[in-house]
Amino acid sequence: MDWTPLLLSAKLAFWTMVLIPVAAAPLAYVLAFGRFRGKSVLDAVVTLPMVLPPTVLGFALLVILGPLGPVGAAWEDLTGGRLVFSFAGILIASLVFNLPFAVQPLRASFEKMDPRLLESAAILGLTSTEAFFRIILPNCIGGLAAASILVFAHSLGEFGVILMVGGSIPGKTQVASIAIFEAVEAMRFNDAFLLSAALVPISFAVLMIINKINARRP
Template sequence: MDWTPLLLSAKLAFWTMLLIPILASPLASLLAFGRFKGKSFLDAVITLPMVMPPTVLGFGLLVVMGPRGVAGGLWEDLTGGRLVFSFAGILFASLIFNLPFAVQPLRASLEKLDPRLLESAAILGLSPLESFFRIVLPNCLGGLAAASILVFAHSLGEFGVILMVGGSIPGQTQVASIAIFEAVEALRFDDAFKMSMALVPICFAVLMIINKINARRS
């Protein structure tokens, strides 16, 4: 049996977990502490991938990331290659799909922060950016870790969005979930069972880690 799809899923999950805090932290901070018009609209836009059917989101990303799309055209101008049907493309799609799964728990963690800390920082002359890195971020590391690990596990099981954006190119975009689906379609139940059983303990271990992090935070 070829284990390449499982390794590709692990690679995708790792890079998603590594990059998602860069996107999620400022957005979660803005939603937790911001007071501005359109906040509810921004919140809905960020949360939309969580409730939208994956195939619908995948089709939208396919249009945006295609050669005639905004992101796809810019990527082709910069790199000379296509964004869709590539690892970079499925990583971009994974970040968009997983963004609300990181923002929501991180936002909840930030909202528990004592507002007096931020008020004291402002009185001492710290800028909002300095307050974020010196006060907010150190006090929400547990929530950030839990969100990142949750995103890692969620990335391992991505199917609809990845299939729409990346197709099923062996060694490039054929992740484990797609390989399992194709194995079942081809009646290769042994291969599907082995790959499925390889994912179960990984997901279980991730949940145990998240539970321990939440227990320490409590």
């Protein structure tokens, strides 16, 4: 039994969990407290990966990240390698796919904050950026942790988007969900069962952690 797909899934989920707050936290802040024209459009764009079929999103990313796409061409000029069918490519796809799953709980966490804290920050002369780093983030660590861990669990089961952008290259882009699918197709049910059985306790443990974090939050 080859456990490489499971390790690759864990690696992908870990880096998605680590990097997702960089994009999700500022977006959640803007959507929670911003007052500007086009806010509803931005909200819809951020939420779109949550409702699009994964293959549709995967195809769009394949075009953008491909050698003729703007991001893929820039990456190839910079590194000399292709972004699609690489770990970097599926990591970007995972970040895009998981963005709304991090933004939504973070936005809810920000909106639950005591507004007097932000009023006090404004009275003290803090800018929006300073208030974000010095007031909002320290008071929403629980929400940030819960969102990141949820993204970790969600990343473990990604299939359509990853398959479209990364294909199924053993040791490189063949994550556990793809390996399970291919094992079933090849009637290697024992391999499919072992990989599936390994994912269940991991996902259950992650959900227990999230529940404990949410239980401690006011």
